[in-house]
Amino acid sequence: MGIKRMLVCASAVCALVLSAGAAYGATFTQTQNQTTDGQDFTFTFNNLPISLGNVTVTVGLYGDYDLTSEYADVLIDGVSQVQHQGGTTQCNTTVANQNYTVAATAVNNNNQLVVNVNLSAAVAFAICQNANPRVTVTVTYTSRADLRMWTSLAPATGSTAGDGQQFTVTSQVQNLYENLTTNFWLDYFYCPTAADTGCTLLGFTYITDDFTPGQIRSYTSPTLTMPATAEVGTRYILFKVDSLGGVTEADETNNNRFDAITVSTLPDLSFTASTVPQTGSTNTPGSVFTAQYTIANADNTNAIYTDFVVNYAYCPTCNSNTGCLSLGTNSNQTITQNINSGATYTFTSGNLVLPASATTGFHCIRAIVDNGAAVAESNENNNVRWHTIYVGSGALPDLLADQLTVPATGSVANAGATFTMTSRIRNNAAVAQNTDFQVNYYYCPTATTTGCTYLNTQLVTTNLAANGNTIVTSPSLTMPANVLYGAGQIRVYVDATGLVPEADETNNNSWAAINVTAKPDLTIASVAPVPFSGDTNGPGSTFTARFTVTNKAQTSYFNTDFQVEFFYCPTNTATGCVSLGTSAVTFNFLSGASFTFTSGQLTIPATATPGAHYLRAFVDSKTPQDIDESDETNNNVYAPITLTTGAADIYVKTFTATAAGQTITYTVETCNKGGATTTAMVVGLFYNRTTAPTCADTADDSFTIAGGLAANGCNTHVFTRAGAPVGASTPYAMGDQGCAVTEGDETNNTASASVTVAPPPDQGVQPDKGVEPDYAIKFDAVITKPEATVSDVGVPPDQALPPDVGTPKNDTTGPAADQSTPAGDKGTPSGDQGTPAGDTGGTTSDKGSTPSKDTGAPKPPTSDGGCSCSIQQSDDSALGLLGLLLGLALVGLRRRRR
Secondary structure, three states, X not given: OOEEEEOOOXXXXXXXXXXXXXXXXXXXXXXXXXXXXXXXEEEEEOOOOOEOOOEEEEEEEEOOOOOOOOOEEEEEOOEEOOOEOOOOOOOOOOOEEEEEEXXXXXXXXXXXXXXXXXXXXXXXXXXXXXXXXXXXXXXXXXXXXXXXXXXXXXXXXXXXOOOOOEEEEEEEEEEEOOOEOOOEEEEEEEEOOOOOOOOEEEEEEEEOOOEOOOOEEEEEOOOEEOOOOOOOEEEEEEEEEOOOOOOOOOOOOOOEEEEEEEEOOOOOEEEEEEEEEXXXXXXXXXXXXXXXXXXXXXXXXXXXXXXXXXXXXXXXXXXXXXXXXXXXXXXXXXXXXXXOOOOEEEEEOOOEEOOOOOOOEEEEEEEEEOOOOOOOOOOOOOOEEEEEEEEOOOOOOOEEEEEEEEEEEEOOOOOOOEEEEEEEEEEXXXXXXXXXXXXXXXXXXXXXXXXXXXXXEXXXXXXXXXXXXXXXXXXXXXXXXXXXXEEEEEEEEEOOOOOOOOOOOOXXXXXXXXXXXXXXXXXXXXXXXXOOEEOOOOOOOEEEOEEEEEEOOOOOEEOOOEEEEEEEEOOOOOOOOEEEEEEEEOOOEOXXXXXXXXXXXXXXXXXXXXXXXXXXXXXXXXXXXXXXXXXXXXXXXXEEXXXXXXXXXXXXXXXXXXXXXXXXXXXXXXXXXXXXXXXXXXXXXXXXXXXXXXXXXXOOEEEEEOOOOOOOOEEEEEEEEOOOOOEEEOOEEEOOOOOOOOOOOOOOOEEEOOEEEOOXXXXXXXXXXXXXXXXXXXXXXXXXXXXXXXHHHOXXXXXXXXXXXXXXXXXXXXOOOOXXXXXXXXXOOOOOOOOOOOOOOOOHHHOOOOOOOOOOOOOOOXXXXXXXXXXXXXXXXXXXXXXXXXXXXXXXXXXXXX
């Protein structure tokens, strides 16, 4: 169903703009009312979509147009058109339309079209004012489809208050102008402003619906999660339709829509670690030193983009602001780093100076984050850090941990496993330690501080006497996602934040060996319908696919590269699959981590057939496999694909061979019963073979189908071979001779026939030649029905052949009975059995053909009333007849001499 938008009519102008109805195409109409005589009108059409062809501009006139002087001049983009003569009925209420055609560039150059309709002076207003005189201009053409966001709502469910909050959005997508059958993506972004910059992708919807012109469809997003970059205030959700540009549109500038959202959860700054001094010392009043701190913005809050100040002070007593003093000119440090929700930032102060009033003993350096409260926080009570220092050179305590037991409870077998451990904390010095301190726990690949992952923190409040100790049980610890299969370490770091000045700061770490028994386990899933791009219509089609590889949770980490191999499979099993290519994966996989990627370009193989089949993705497909997994049986996924056409398949549908004399006619009908058009191909003919030809064999004759064969198409070609040898032969026809076409079935390209070329027919009995051997001339004779007398050929009776003109005595070519000529021989051998009773001159070799007319050759006497012999030209050519006549002439001359 189409959509319409209307503008309310003003006193002089009405406009109906944008009408995309059920008919394909873009149609834009404007109407302006006539208010004066000879009025000039300007119609400006802005923001027009791209045209795919010529544009039709229809100008309609209502009013005073019954005279030849009443007309309108029309200009389109300043170019004069044929004059519009208007209607023939005065004050017409039925529009008089005239169409004008302009090139697509008139619209496409600036997405605008200006039409001027200038009425002649004779077109009066008052005469027809009661008939509402007016001018209507309609612009019509075929455009591209055009996707746009129609409506949106964010959030539809859930909350956008801060990082980690989950919600959904709803939207309506509209298509204008043309049918749309291309799949596309609708993406959802968090944006700090109503602009397409600095945005974070939250999720997407893959849309496979078809759209008719003007159609609107509604969609609900998957669950979206607010990002750690979200900042308090009014922010935006960006809806981006056709985000990957898969649809070629009439207007590519209207695909975005911004919905305002409220981000309200305040950030929360606090210190998580400190080292004082980092450089220098605090031994005496006036000592110069630096301090290192780590600050964090709490999880599931919002990002901080506001600069703030950290203040440093010397305090005689920890946890008390009484008597605190400045540490010199660098006591206030401005932090300009942006800190996302859940992020940390480590920095070092400038040079700080211990005040002259500092006394020997334990005191504190106080640090206040966001001094001055520039950042609105959810908790303003955790912004102070107290770090114990020792002024003077007296004895210091020395903290360390030993006697580690891992696990005390629970398991360390895999990522996600939870456990506790016990440690003995010792003060390895002759001076008491009365300051609270922190113990941190880490997972480490080796017994070093390299690559360690923080697990948890424990505050120890027990005072340790000189050389005293205490046994502590850790809080619940969870093995992290980056645990490696095999041996590992749990690290215990005493006084991790450096609050206690110690005699030895190098012995605060201890390690306990553990064994991770869970191997990685890879799975793969299709995250978008196949194809992601391109098409899978049939053999030769190219496409890409999108998959997510996951290392299952509760396993272990690996960073070894591996490959994913793709196959075309007839069914959702590995049987009959054809490899299409591989993609290398170099992503490092934590336990539970996923990696989404798009394959390289894949090609449907020639053997593929129409119908429902599968794209198989095989993760870690090498043999042997790159990744040692706990389960090697779950590495395949079968994504359904649909083929609308099959491979080309050439076969010889019919093949016949027919002999006529020594000429053979071969008729070959070659067809393509596959679903794809072939390339150029050759039809080969083999004259005689005992086996079917192969791709490597050279044909005796061939014909090229230059344009190839379309799916289900056929071609018939006739070969002619002259001078074929006598006897039987087995010819073969071969479609796609040389095998240049890739086919679904290469075994059905040949067909055979059989044909026999008969020897020349028996041409009868040779008559007596009547010439002595030294003048003998051989000729063929056909016995025919007498049709004339001797006188017909102009030879006198005394010149007729004598009885003894038959076969010479040594002639063995005639019938066995005709070895001599008896007296009175009339020209027919006495032993001739080929003439039935009543025969009028034919022979058995005559084949029933119609006797030829008299050729003028001499005939023997017919005194016996029987048949006469008529000399006819044989297949040996006319030269034989000429020789016969010459021989007869010589015989006649010889007789006369006698």
